[in-house]
Every structure is written in structure tokens, then in C-alpha cells.
Amino acid sequence: MTAVIQAPEAPAAPPETKRSGIGWEQVRQAVPGAVRRLSPRHLWHNPVMLIVWAGAVLTTAIAVIEPFAGGPGTSGGTQVPVAFTAIIAVWLWLTVLFANLAEAIAEGRGRAQADSLRATRTSTTAQRVHAYDADADAPAERARTAAVASSDLRLGDHVVVTAGELIPGDGDVVWGVASVDESAITGESAPVIRESGGDRSAVTGGTRVLSDRIVVRITSKPGETFVDRMISLVEGAARQKTPNEIALDILLASLSIVFVLVALTLNPIASYAASPVSLAVLIALLVCLIPTTIGALLSAIGIAGMDRLVQRGVLAMSGRAVEAAGDVTTLLLDKTGTITYGNRRATDVVPLAGVTREDLLRAAALSSLADPTPEGQSIVELARAEGMTLDARTPGDVVPFTAETRMSGLDRPDGTRIRKGAGSAVRAWLAAEGAPLSEADAQALGAATDAIASSGGTPLVVAIAAPGAPARALGVVHLKDVVKEGLTERFAELRAMGIRTVMITGDNPLTAAAIAKEAGVDDYLAEATPEQKLALIRKEQEGGSLVAMTGDGTNDAPALAQADVGVAMHSGTSAAKEAGNMVDLDSDPTKLIDIVRIGKQLLITRGALTTFSIANDVAKYFAIIPAMFMGVFPGLGVLNVMGLHSPASAVLSAVIFNALVIVALIPLALKGVRYRPVAASQLLGRNLLVYGLGGLVAPFIGIWLLDLVVRLIPGF
Numbered sequence: 214m215t216a217v218i219q220a221p222e223a224p225a226a227p228p229e230t231k232r233s234g235i236g237w238e239q240v241r242q243a244v245p246g247a248v249r250r251l252s253p254r255h256l257w258h259n260p261v262m263l264i265v266w267a268g269a270v271l272t273t274a275i276a277v278i279e280p281f282a283g284g285p286g287t288s289g290g291t292q293v294p295v296a297f298t299a300i301i302a303v304w305l306w307l308t309v310l311f312a313n314l315a316e317a318i319a320e321g322r323g324r325a326q327a328d329s330l331r332a333t334r335t336s337t338t339a340q341r342v343h344a345y346d347a348d349a350d351a352p353a354e355r356a357r358t359a360a361v362a363s364s365d366l367r368l369g370d371h372v373v374v375t376a377g378e379l380i381p382g383d384g385d386v387v388w389g390v391a392s393v394d395e396s397a398i399t400g401e402s403a404p405v406i407r408e409s410g411g412d413r414s415a416v417t418g419g420t421r422v423l424s425d426r427i428v429v430r431i432t433s434k435p436g437e438t439f440v441d442r443m444i445s446l447v448e449g450a451a452r453q454k455t456p457n458e459i460a461l462d463i464l465l466a467s468l469s470i471v472f473v474l475v476a477l478t479l480n481p482i483a484s485y486a487a488s489p490v491s492l493a494v495l496i497a498l499l500v501c502l503i504p505t506t507i508g509a510l511l512s513a514i515g516i517a518g519m520d521r522l523v524q525r526g527v528l529a530m531s532g533r534a535v536e537a538a539g540d541v542t543t544l545l546l547d548k549t550g551t552i553t554y555g556n557r558r559a560t561d562v563v564p565l566a567g568v569t570r571e572d573l574l575r576a577a578a579l580s581s582l583a584d585p586t587p588e589g590q591s592i593v594e595l596a597r598a599e600g601m602t603l604d605a606r607t608p609g610d611v612v613p614f615t616a617e618t619r620m621s622g623l624d625r626p627d628g629t630r631i632r633k634g635a636g637s638a639v640r641a642w643l644a645a646e647g648a649p650l651s652e653a654d655a656q657a658l659g660a661a662t663d664a665i666a667s668s669g670g671t672p673l674v675v676a677i678a679a680p681g682a683p684a685r686a687l688g689v690v691h692l693k694d695v696v697k698e699g700l701t702e703r704f705a706e707l708r709a710m711g712i713r714t715v716m717i718t719g720d721n722p723l724t725a726a727a728i729a730k731e732a733g734v735d736d737y738l739a740e741a742t743p744e745q746k747l748a749l750i751r752k753e754q755e756g757g758s759l760v761a762m763t764g765d766g767t768n769d770a771p772a773l774a775q776a777d778v779g780v781a782m783h784s785g786t787s788a789a790k791e792a793g794n795m796v797d798l799d800s801d802p803t804k805l806i807d808i809v810r811i812g813k814q815l816l817i818t819r820g821a822l823t824t825f826s827i828a829n830d831v832a833k834y835f836a837i838i839p840a841m842f843m844g845v846f847p848g849l850g851v852l853n854v855m856g857l858h859s860p861a862s863a864v865l866s867a868v869i870f871n872a873l874v875i876v877a878l879i880p881l882a883l884k885g886v887r888y889r890p891v892a893a894s895q896l897l898g899r900n901l902l903v904y905g906l907g908g909l910v911a912p913f914i915g916i917w918l919l920d921l922v923v924r925l926i927p928g929f
């Protein structure tokens with residue numbers, strides 16, 4: 214492994230996907246695919262290889278006709294060996310084959326994983342809800358269900374899934390909480406919690422419910438599920454060229470055309486002194502000069518980059534996102550569930566003067582009975598744990614929590630209205646009710662919320678407006694959350710990569726500051742609404758930054774869609790997963806370090822091999838031209854520094870070298886060049902030195918060695 218950076222808790226990849234080098238078995242399995250790709254239909258997308266293919270066809274035709282037209286004759290004034298054209302033709306075909314092999318091996322790496330994913334798509338029976346019985350206590354009991362095949366489920370259907378059953382399709386949990394075994398998809402054997410109301414509501418078809426019972430709303434059609442997308446991703450079927458790849462392709466094609474012209478001008482020059490160079494030699498020379506190395510490996514590099522991400526448990530929906538990750542300068546992270554574990558729970562209540570602890574807790578719990586968020590449910594649990602009895606029926610009109618209002622509540626049938634939420638939101642509500650806080654209350658409330666916030670907790674202020682009495686604040690609920698371990702070191706690594714981390718949260722500035730300090734992020738934005746998150750990303754992008762964002766909530770979705778790299782947590786809501794262009798199966802926000810490293814590695818590998826390829830081609834020109842014409846222009850013999858045996862052996866050696874270089878570089882293309890988090894300029898300098906200089910020197914040594922062997926062939 215070249216990985217300099219390793220996740221402290223590296224997730225276990227499914228066993229069949231644990232692989233680093235290339236085995237013979239992999240090569241053997243790729244050969245049929247490589248042969249199939251010899252059809253021009255497939256090569257159409259690869260202009261450089263298409264030229265080689267056309268050259269191979271032409272040379273083959275010449276080799277077939279030659280014997281009837283009186284042998285190969287002379288080329289550039291020298292006698293050409295009898296088998297010359299045929300051998301060149303064989304090596305040109307091999308050149309195309311090697312290029313195809315690179316791509317086929319790269320694609321083959323995902324096949325085993327695709328097969329095991331396909332196994333999760335087996336049809337199951339789903340308990341589809343067709344009616345509700347309003348008198349039953351809990352939603353799962355109210356549901357009247359009928360068994361249908363999972364393939365018959367439609368968007369918006371509700372299904373009940375009970376412990377031991379497979380979840381029949383992708384969806385969001387709308388009622389209940391369950392532990393789910395997602396190992397079929399993530400390879401991670403520890404069960405995960407999926408629950409309604411919060412940011413951990415998405416479930417995936419083919420995973421198994423281990424405990425309890427949930428109601429799931431189906432969010433994807435059969436055939437368009439997450440697993441379907443995952444399969445086409447790991448198989449590379451959905452792969453499209455990125456704009457960068459297209460640009461590079463155009464550059465390589467233009468270079469090839471220049472070399473076609475160079476090859477064509479050889480004859481008018483040579484013919485002053487001798488008979489023209491044969492067509493087979495011209496084609497061989499052309500293939501040596503055009504950038505075949507990078508042309509052969511370009512798509513394999515892209516596929517391998519995607520594959521490396523899959524190995525780390527990240528599904529990239531586009532190659533473009535992977536490339537963007539390599540250039541990311543700013544990383545925005547959601548606080549709750551991303552930097553913290555995300556199960557914000559009520560641990561305590563702080564009543565204001567003149568309010569009993571019991572009154573405060575009862576009001577908070579009443580307003581939370583119909584609040585499905587984990588925060589709301591935890592308040593009910595706290596009240597029950599303290600011995601309070603609460604009627605479970607929804608008592609009045611629910612005011613649901615939204616990220617915009619930062620508040621939720623209940624309007625009871627007797628006219629009492631209870632609100633709980635962020636301090637600023639509840640204060641504004643009180644003011645709107647015509648009962649702003651008294652000086653003393655404001656001070657006491659401020660002290661209580663500040664104390665909770667500076668410890669990193671989230672304070673929820675509770676207020677009540679009973680009929681006939683002025684509205685008033687009752688006190689504060691303390692929601693506690695825990696910062697994930699090991700974040701500080703990982704953010705430091707990001708800093709070393711030149712990436713600024715910014716935490717964005719809907720929470721108040723004090724809590725945000727405390728958590729930001731504890732987690733070690735560079736900056737934070739507090740009390741951010743979804744619109745502000747979006748605006749922040751736009752602002753960063755306008756300033757020229759490439760922005761990555763990780764998030765899990767529905768309120769993160771617009772920002773995830775706007776970010777250049779939007780990494781949705783697999784545990785998050787369906788909306789978040791739809792909006793982003795990557796999904797992290799392990800729901801680990803620091804995975805972005807791996808994503809950035811893999812993106813950078815992809816860009817560097819492509820750059821390094823392009824440099825090598827072009828340097829190589831230039832060197833080949835100077836390596837073989839002197840040998841080719843030494844018979845005609847004896848002066849050129851001086852330049853034949855390697856003492857190549859004959860023009861024919863020089864050309865053949867160069868063609869063979871050109872083909873073998875592709876094979877030699879397949880492992881590097883698939884594995885990626887080494888990456889360390891150093892300054893970009895340093896990296897560029899080092900790569901130019903290694904791959905540029907290496908590319909210049911390698912042909913001289915390689916062709917010289919091959920010539921020693923080729924000269925043993927009779928006639929050469």
C-alpha cells in the first residue's frame with residue numbers, strides 16, 4: 214500500500230474486495246474482454262489507440278499482400294528482412310491488446326464485488342401497508358398489511374419490516390427504530406441504528422432488520438435502487454469521461470496528428486538520397502511517436518481511482534467528483550452527526566426562578582410527545598425516567614421542528630401553547646406573543662444557556678403561553694452530544710494538505726465555538742439555515758475555492774448538491790444521498806481525507822504518466838531515427854549512440870519497447886503513484902524529475918536491450 218495516511222479505524226472491506234496488486238488470475242480473466250475490445254466500435258473513444266489499430270490493420274494487409282508483390286524490398290535504401298512487416302503487424306496488434314488489457318483488468322476488479330451485491334437483490338416478500346386502523350395505539354399496529362413481491366413495490370408505498378426480515382427496498386424509516394445489519398453492502402458487521410425523524414432514517418433494500426419493527430416509505434423504484442447504482446458503479450458500466458479526460462484526449466489526438474504529419478514528411482526528405490521508407494516502417498515509427506502509453510492507460514487510471522474509493526467504502530457517482538476532490542481547498546462539515554456522534558440527548562433541565570423542575574420537564578415532554586426527532590424523543594425519555602406519566606396520544610396540534618424556525622411545539626386543545634427551541638428562536642416567539650423576557654429572566658436564561666453551550670451542549674429553551682396568562686419562559690433543556698474521537702489529528706492532516714475545515718451548524722454560536730475548539734476545525738458558522746449553508750458554498754466557490762461538504766440531513770441537501778464534492782453519509786436521509794455526488798458507506802466524515810488523497814493520487818498519476826509518455830515518445834524519435842537512416846546518411850551513424858544493429862532491428866525494437874512499456878505501467882496506473890501531503894509545487898517538481906527524466910532515458914536503455922535480442926532473428 215502506498216497510503217501514507219491511514220484511517221485510525223479502517224473499515225473492514227468485504228473480503229472479496231481486499232486486493233492490492235494484480236494477480237495472474239486477474240490478468241487471465243481480463244484477456245477475453247481485452248480481445249473483445251479489439252473491435253473499432255470500442256476503440257472509437259480512444260483516438261490514439263484507434264490510430265494504432267488502423268496501423269495494425271494496414272500493416273497486416275501489407276504483410277499478406279507483400280509475398281505476392283515480390284517481398285518487402287527496401288526501405289530508406291536498406292534491404293528489409295522477409296518477416297519484418299508481419300512481425301511489426303503482430304506487435305501493433307499486441308499494443309492495442311495491452312491497452313485493452315489495462316482497461317479490462319481495471320474493470321474486472323469490481324466484478325467480484327458486483328456479484329456479491331447482486332446476491333442482495335433477491336426478490337423478497339414485502340408487507341405493504343394498504344390501510345390504517347386509526348384506533349390502534351402505535352402506527353405499526355395501525356397498519357393493515359398484505360404480502361406483495363418486493364419487485365411490485367412502487368414509490369411512496371409503506372411497508373412494515375419486522376426483526377429477521379430483509380428490507381424490501383430503499384426508503385426512509387417513517388416510524389420506529391431498529392438495528393439493521395448492512396454488512397451485505399458495507400462489509401461492516403456491526404449493526405447500525407436506523408430510526409424515524411432524525412438524520413439516520415435511510416434504509417437500503419437487501420439489508421436485514423435485526424431487532425424491533427419499523428415502517429419504511431419506499432423512495433426508489435425497482436431497478437433504480439442504491440444497490441443497482443452501486444453495481445453499475447463498481448463494474449464501471451456507468452462511467453463517463455470527465456471534462457479533464459476529454460481535454461486530455463483532445464490534446465493527445467492533436468499530438469498524434471502532428472506526428473502523422475512528421476511521419477509523412479520523412480519520405481520527401483529521405484527520397485532525396487534513397488528510395489522512400491516503406492509504409493510498414495512509417496506506421497511503426499508513427500506508433501512509436503504518438504502518445505500510446507498514456508492513451509492506453511488513461512481510462513484504466515480513471516477506473517482504478519473510482520475503485521480505490523470503493524475500497525475505502527465511498528461510492529462516487531461521477532469521475533468528475535473524484536477529480537474535484539483532488540483539488541478541494543475548503544471542507545464544510547455539518548456539526549450534529551458529522552463532527553459529533555449525533556444522538557443529541559436530553560440529560561438535564563434548568564428551571565428559571567419560580568418554576569419547578571417538574572413543571573419545566575412536563576411542559577418540555579408534552580411538547581415533545583409528537584416530535585419524532587431524536588432530540589424530542591430523548592426529552593420524553595428523560596421525563597419518563599424521572600417517573601413522570603404521560604399520555605402517549607397526540608394531545609393537540611403539533612408544531613413540527615424545522616431547521617428554519619429552529620423551534621417545535623404543541624398547541625393543546627385547552628388553548629395552552631408550548632414552544633421549545635434555540636434560545637434566539639424562543640425569545641423571538643415570546644416577543645411576538647407580546648411578552649418579552651424580563652431583565653432578570655433574560656439574565657438567568659442567558660446564564661443557563663451560556664453554561665450549557667460553552668460545555669458544547671445544545672440548550673433548548675422552553676416557553677409556555679397558557680390561556681389568559683402572559684407567555685413566559687420556563688427554563689432550559691440540556692441536550693448533550695459527544696465529539697467523535699480522533700478528529701483533531703485528522704483535521705490537522707487536512708490542514709497539511711492545504712484544506713481549510715469549516716463547521717456549519719444550526720446551533721448557537723457558543724455551542725458551535727465550543728465544539729469547533731474541541732474538534733479542531735479551522736472555522737465555524739453558527740445559526741446557519743439551509744439557505745445560509747448554500748450561500749456560504751457559493752461564496753467560497755466564487756472566490757475560486759473548490760468546496761467539499763459532508764452532511765447527512767435533509768436540510769444539508771441543497772448545500773450537498775451545490776458543493777463540488779458532496780459526500781452524503783450512508784446513514785443519512787434519502788434526500789441527502791440523492792443530492793450529493795458521493796456516498797460514504799461507513800458514515801465517517803473524516804473519510805474526506807481518503808477521498809482527497811485518492812483524488813489527488815488520480816490527478817498525479819495521470820499527470821505523471823502523461824509526462825512519462827510524451828518524454829518517452831520524444832526520446833524514441835532520437836533513439837531510432839539515426840539508426841534508421843544510417844545506411845543513407847552515414848553521418849547519422851555518429852548519432853546512433855546505442856550502436857543499434859540495423860534500421861530494421863532499430864524499428865522493431867522500438868515498436869516492441871513501445872508495447873511493453875504499456876504492460877510495465879499497468880500496475881502503476883491501477884495502484885496510483887505515491888502520494889504524500891506536501892506542497893503542490895514540490896510534488897510537481899519531483900514528478901517532472903522522476904517521470905520526465907525517466908521517460909527520456911528509458912527508451913534508450915530499453916531499445917538497446919531489445920536490439921540485442923532482435924538482431925538474433927535471421928535477416929535483421
Ligand SMILES: Nc1ncnc2c1ncn2[C@@H]1O[C@H](COP(=O)(O)OP(=O)(O)OP(=O)(O)O)[C@@H](O)[C@H]1O
Pocket residue numbers: 547548549550584586588589614615616619620621633634635636671672673717718719720721741766768
Ligand atoms: N426537536 C427540536 N425541537 C426544537 N428545537 C430543536 C430541535 N432540534 C434542534 N433544535 C434546535 O434547532 C437548532 C438547529 O438544529 P439542526 O439540527 O437543524 O441544526 P443543523 O443545521 O442540522 O446543524 P447541525 O446538525 O450541524 O447541528 C438546534 O441548535 C436546536 O437549538
Ligand SMILES: [K+]
Pocket residue numbers: 500501502503504505506830871
Ligand atoms: K508511443
Ligand SMILES: [Mg+2]
Pocket residue numbers: 412547549550766
Ligand atoms: Mg443536522
